Amino acid sequence: MSDNYEPSSAIGKWFDKRLPLLTLFAGHVLPYPTPKNLNYWWTFGGILTFCLVTQIVTGLVLAMHYVADAEQAFTSVEHIMRDVNFGWMLRYIHANGASMMFMAVYIHMARSLFYGSYKEPRELIWIIGVFIFLLMIATAFMGYVLPWGQMSFWAATVITNLFSAIPLVGESITNWLWGGYSVGSPLLTRFFTLHYLMPFLIFALVILHVWALHVPGNNNPEGIDVVQGSQDTVPFHPHYVVKDGLALVVFLVIFAGFVFFVPNLLGHTDNYIQANPLQTPEHIVPEWYFLPFYAILRAVPDKLGGVILMVSSIAILAFLPWLDTSKVRSAKYRPLYKQFFWLFIADVILLGYLGAQSADGLFLIISRIATAYYFIHFLVLMPLLGFVEKTKPLPKSISEPVLSKEEREAQVAGST
Amino acid sequence: MSEDKTVTRRNFLYITTGSFFAAGSAAVVWPFVHQMNPDASVKALASTEVDLTPILPGQSITVLWRGKPVFIRRRTSEEIAEAKKVSLTELPDPEVDEDRVKNPEWLIMVGICTHLGCIPLGQKGEYNGWFCPCHGSHYDTSGRIRKGPAPKNLEIPQYVFLDDNTVKIG
Numbered sequence: 001m002s003d004n005y006e007p008s009s010a011i012g013k014w015f016d017k018r019l020p021l022l023t024l025f026a027g028h029v030l031p032y033p034t035p036k037n038l039n040y041w042w043t044f045g046g047i048l049t050f051c052l053v054t055q056i057v058t059g060l061v062l063a064m065h066y067v068a069d070a071e072q073a074f075t076s077v078e079h080i081m082r083d084v085n086f087g088w089m090l091r092y093i094h095a096n097g098a099s100m101m102f103m104a105v106y107i108h109m110a111r112s113l114f115y116g117s118y119k120e121p122r123e124l125i126w127i128i129g130v131f132i133f134l135l136m137i138a139t140a141f142m143g144y145v146l147p148w149g150q151m152s153f154w155a156a157t158v159i160t161n162l163f164s165a166i167p168l169v170g171e172s173i174t175n176w177l178w179g180g181y182s183v184g185s186p187l188l189t190r191f192f193t194l195h196y197l198m199p200f201l202i203f204a205l206v207i208l209h210v211w212a213l214h215v216p217g218n219n220n221p222e223g224i225d226v227v228q229g230s231q232d233t234v235p236f237h238p239h240y241v242v243k244d245g246l247a248l249v250v251f252l253v254i255f256a257g258f259v260f261f262v263p264n265l266l267g268h269t270d271n272y273i274q275a276n277p278l279q280t281p282e283h284i285v286p287e288w289y290f291l292p293f294y295a296i297l298r299a300v301p302d303k304l305g306g307v308i309l310m311v312s313s314i315a316i317l318a319f320l321p322w323l324d325t326s327k328v329r330s331a332k333y334r335p336l337y338k339q340f341f342w343l344f345i346a347d348v349i350l351l352g353y354l355g356a357q358s359a360d361g362l363f364l365i366i367s368r369i370a371t372a373y374y375f376i377h378f379l380v381l382m383p384l385l386g387f388v389e390k391t392k393p394l395p396k397s398i399s400e401p402v403l404s405k406e407e408r409e410a411q412v413a414g415s416t
Numbered sequence: 417m418s419e420d421k422t423v424t425r426r427n428f429l430y431i432t433t434g435s436f437f438a439a440g441s442a443a444v445v446w447p448f449v450h451q452m453n454p455d456a457s458v459k460a461l462a463s464t465e466v467d468l469t470p471i472l473p474g475q476s477i478t479v480l481w482r483g484k485p486v487f488i489r490r491r492t493s494e495e496i497a498e499a500k501k502v503s504l505t506e507l508p509d510p511e512v513d514e515d516r517v518k519n520p521e522w523l524i525m526v527g528i529c530t531h532l533g534c535i536p537l538g539q540k541g542e543y544n545g546w547f548c549p550c551h552g553s554h555y556d557t558s559g560r561i562r563k564g565p566a567p568k569n570l571e572i573p574q575y576v577f578l579d580d581n582t583v584k585i586g
Contacts, residue, residue, distance in 0.1 A: 061451050083456040086447035 028214055033233035034240050035220035037398045041115075042218070042240075043247030044108040050248055051101035052206065056199050058094040059143075066146065068192035070185035073148035074274040092263040098140050099266045100255050102289035105133060109317075114341055116329030117219040123321035125212045130318045132205045135198055137314070140287065142195040148188065149271030150281050156183045156191070158284065162297075165304040182277060222398045223330025232398050283358070291355030292348050296374065298359040299367040309371065316378050323378055325386025333392040337385050344377045458482075463586030465578070468522070476538055478527060481585045485527040485535055486573060487546075488583070491557065496520050498544070499558035506562075509569045513558045516572055524583065525559045526573050531566035546570070 005026040007016045016022045065084050067076040080087035109129070112118050118126035145156045160177050164170040179186025217226065217233075226232035234240075258265065266288055270281045286294050296313050300306035316323075331338040351370045357363045395401050400408065464481040466488060471477060476489035491499075496513070504510040517523055527546075529536050534550035541547030542563060543556035553564030560569040575585045 057448065061448055064452065079455075079457060083458075085450045085453055085455055087451060087455070089447055090451060 028210070030235065030237045032214070032236040033217065033228065034236045035218050035226045035232060035398060036234045036239075037220050037222065037402070038218060038240065038243075039221055040243075040247055041107070041111040041221075043244045044104050044111065046240075046244035047104045047248055047251050048101065048108060049206065050251075051097060051104055052199065052202060055094065055097050055101065056203070058090050058097060059196070059199065061090055062094055063196060066192075068146070068189045070148065070188055070275070073146065073188060077147045089259070092259045094143075095267065096255065096258045096263060098143060099287070099289065100251070100258070101136065102140070104251070105136065106289075109133070110345060113344075114331045114338075115219055115221055116223050116324070116326075116331070118321050119324065119329050120321065121216045122213070122219060125209060126321060127318050128205055128209045128212060130314070132202055132209060133317075134314060135202045135205065137290070139195060139198040139202065140289070142191040142198070144287060145188065145191050146195065147271060148275045150273045150275060150279075151268045151271040151284070153183060153275035153277065154280055154284055155286060156187060160187070162307050165307045167304070184277075219329060220398055221330060221332065222395055222401065223328065223333065224394050224398060226398055285356050288352065288356075291353075292351035293355075295351040295355035295367050296371045298355070299364070299371040309375075313371075313374060316375070320378065320382070323382045325383050326389065326391070327386070328391045328394065333394055334385070334389055335392065336389040340377065340381050340385070344374075347373050347377070463584055465582060465584045467582055469581045473521070479585070481526075481573065486585055487523070487525055487527040487538065487559075487570075489523045489538070490521055491523050495544070495557040499556060499560075502556065502558075502560075508561050509567070511558075511560060511569055516558050516560070516569070518575070518577065522583070523557075523559060524573065524575055524585065526571040528571070529553055529566055530561065530568040530570065531564070536570070 005023050007013050007022050012022055062080065065076065065080045065087065067073060077091070080091050082088075084090075112126065112129070141155070141159060145152045160174055160183065163177060164174045166173060175181060177187065178184065179190065217228070220226065268285065273281075285291070293310050293313055297306045297310040300309050326334060326337065328334055331341050347370050351367070351374065354363055354367045354370060359367070462482060464479060464486075466477075466479050468488070468490075471488065471490045473490050474492045476487055478485045478487055480486070499513040502513075504512065513520070516525070527535050529548040529550065531548065531551055531553055534548050536546035536548040536553070536555060538546055541554040543554050545557045545559060545562075546555040547553070548555075548564065548566065551565050553566035554562045555566075555570055556562050558569075559572075561567070573585050575583050578584050
């Protein structure tokens with residue numbers, strides 16, 4: 001590991017003595033000990049890093065052609081699509097890249113929920129992750145406003161108006177956000193500035209996220225601690241570099257499928273109509289990755305209440321390490337939680353579906369039930385399960401579940 | 417195999433993987449580089465048509481072509497004679513006046529000093545042509561460099577006379 005690492009070349013030695021970058025790299029990437037039983041659900045961390053870099057690089061080149069001004073924003077995006085060399089491709093990568101990144105982050109979070117990766121001693125990794133998720137939401141929303149189409153404009157109007165729900169100072173805050181009395185150029189310019197800044201904040205948090213991860217090391221599908229320096233771990237390189245690489249290639253095939261075959265599938269046609277402050281489109285929907293939260297917002301018949309509940313639905317994640325009272329990490333050994341986990345996933349997907357429907361009649365009733373269940377899952381089921389659930393016996397080592405019967409007996413015989 | 421270095425299956429896999437990775441990376445990098453090249457809207461503006469009727473002998477105008485100034489000068493007969501009599505040995509960048517004009521009366525050239533890109537001032541300098549105020553380059557009545565740090569004559573753009581009074585630059 002990093003303790004006894006020494007660069008092989010003379011220049012490397014000279015450099016590393018003055019700035020131990022090579023040691024840092026060697027300690028955290030190459031021979032970093034990783035549990036040998038990580039499955040493909042663990043590859044999404046690497047995929048997300050790739051997504052972030054892709055968004056930063058494509059965003060950087062788009063910013064070279066984009067004009068953040070209410071009069072010119074829409075035409076400058078059309079200019080990118082029609083005139084700029086490969087502009088259509090760069091923009092489609094960036095727009096679909098946001099969707100792909102959310103797809104990956106939801107899988108990454110679901111993995112953590114299933115295998116209990118947020119539990120002691122990994123609470124901080126999870127909490128930093130929640131902050132990354134929050135920043136991703138803000139970044140994606142602001143990015144969606146930039147093309148200044150009808151959906152951009154009205155999304156900006158609706159979301160900034162959420163702040164008007166705050167008692168007393170609400171209106172002053174919205175006017176401050178807008179830099180005026182309605183959504184317009186000042187808001188667009190500041191959203192562009194922040195949209196450019198936030199990915200770098202996310203990047204900084206990602207470094208903290210990985211740093212915090214490398215203190216206790218990876219969780220694993222069995223949810224039990226690995227014995228450091230034992231046969232439980234393998235070096236990150238080449239084992240997980242190759243595994244992550246393969247997963248990334250498959251992910252890229254899907255990504256490319258969206259970009260080159262159905263680039264507008266996940267978008268909304270109304271956003272190809274220039275923003276018109278005098279007319280709201282008939283049906284306002286956010287991007288698919290915000291739909292569950294949008295459904296929660298609309299489920300509440302009170303302006304302030306809806307905003308509070310929507311914000312809480314994300315904030316509550318940060319408290320999960322303490323809401324979950326079970327000592328067993330992996331849902332593999334928690335028969336009850338395993339079922340509730342899938343029920344929760346189904347509930348979120350249902351909320352996503354409801355978020356895209358009109359908010360009345362039966363849809364509204366179901367939204368309220370689904371919203372209630374979302375919070376019941378965290379506030380009632382998670383604390384309760386720790387006390388009532390009879391968990392399955394944990395394996396002695398991460399190797400045990402994959403050993404044959406003979407091997408297992410041999411191991412027991414060896415240990416006695 | 418009896419050779420010193422045997423080629424294994426693994427060598428083959430490494431080399432093919434590496435090659436595909438390199439080719440793929442290059443294909444990905446190219447759009448990111450090419451997006452900075454002149455785009456379709458810029459290329460669409462690549463030619464400029466100019467009406468020459470209002471220009472009298474001894475007058476010149478400057479028009480914008482591809483964002484650059486282009487000098488169009490209707491030369492006097494003295495200027496033409498002066499440009500023609502210069503011997504090539506006196507020139508740092510030898511070029512006869514006939515090669516620099518399509519019609520001796522009309523001198524059309526990019527008005528950017530070949531030294532570091534400033535715009536030379538007309539009918540100034542020691543050769544009665546152009547003089548660049550930035551670093552003191554002198555051009556003659558044919559726009560050829562005569563004295564100073566500039567290495568080349570003023571550039572002649574592509575142009576055609578559409579009729580007697582209209583020229584299309586680019």
